Amino acid sequence: RKEVEQDPGPFNVPEGATVAFNCTYSNSASQSFFWYRQDCRKEPKLLMSVYSSGNEDGRFTAQLNRASQYISLLIRDSKLSDSATYLCVVNAAGSQGNLIFGKGTKLSVKP
Amino acid sequence: DTAVSQTPKYLVTQMGNDKSIKCEQNLGHDTMYWYKQDSKKFLKIMFSYNNKELIINETVPNRFSPKSPDKAHLNLHINSLELGDSAVYFCASSQVRQETQYFGPGTRLLVL
Numbered sequence: 646r647k648e649v650e651q652d653p654g655p656f657n658v659p660e661g662a663t664v665a666f667n668c669t670y671s672n673s674a675s676q677s678f679f680w681y682r683q684d685c686r687k688e689p690k691l692l693m694s695v696y697s698s699g700n701e702d703g704r705f706t707a708q709l710n711r712a713s714q715y716i717s718l719l720i721r722d723s724k725l726s727d728s729a730t731y732l733c734v735v736n737a738a739g740s741q742g743n744l745i746f747g748k749g750t751k752l753s754v755k756p
Numbered sequence: 757d758t759a760v761s762q763t764p765k766y767l768v769t770q771m772g773n774d775k776s777i778k779c780e781q782n783l784g785h786d787t788m789y790w791y792k793q794d795s796k797k798f799l800k801i802m803f804s805y806n807n808k809e810l811i812i813n814e815t816v817p818n819r820f821s822p823k824s825p826d827k828a829h830l831n832l833h834i835n836s837l838e839l840g841d842s843a844v845y846f847c848a849s850s851q852v853r854q855e856t857q858y859f860g861p862g863t864r865l866l867v868l
Contacts, residue, residue, distance in 0.1 A: 677855050679855075679856075687861070687862075688846055688859035688860060688861050688862055689799065689846070689859050690859065691856050691858075694856070732799070736855055742787055742789070742804050742806075742811070742812065742850060742857075743801060743804065743812050744801065744855065744857065745801075746798075746799040746800070748796070748797060748798050749797060
């Protein structure tokens, strides 16, 4: 099983749609979870951290299910500018700063 | 006022050459990283330095040698370049004990 797995997509959605991405991770000892966003030919940028209680930032909601080792990202009211690749990121347990990136899920929001 | 900068942005070179990529961060962070993103877009950590000390060294060929002259700089030297080294190399930095990493714009390396 890969360390961090994501559906690569692409997800093609119309503006205003709600879209959800899922991610699973293999190491049950991982403690930190993130979603990063990477635009085409650009560097990854932190979108949001993911907490056990779930967290929301505007149109973005992240959830963590430790029992199932599953992370999700929900985007409501999609904008054209949301088009990007969304990277699920998990820390390697016992190794601070050692982040393991999923291959990313590509989102394309159409007018 | 770029937070994490890398030079060069693009690097095209022949197999067998030696090249260096430089990285600088002005965020006052203690920890810096090198990542490789291959053609399949898979982003993988290569090295991490904390206050000029190597703390993460993933399985990379020893042709790759990081050097940190001070905590604001982490350079990557690659000897005897091979075709498979073609990729985008990202530098990143973070504050110690915080895992949010800030990435540089990347260096696109093409080995011919």
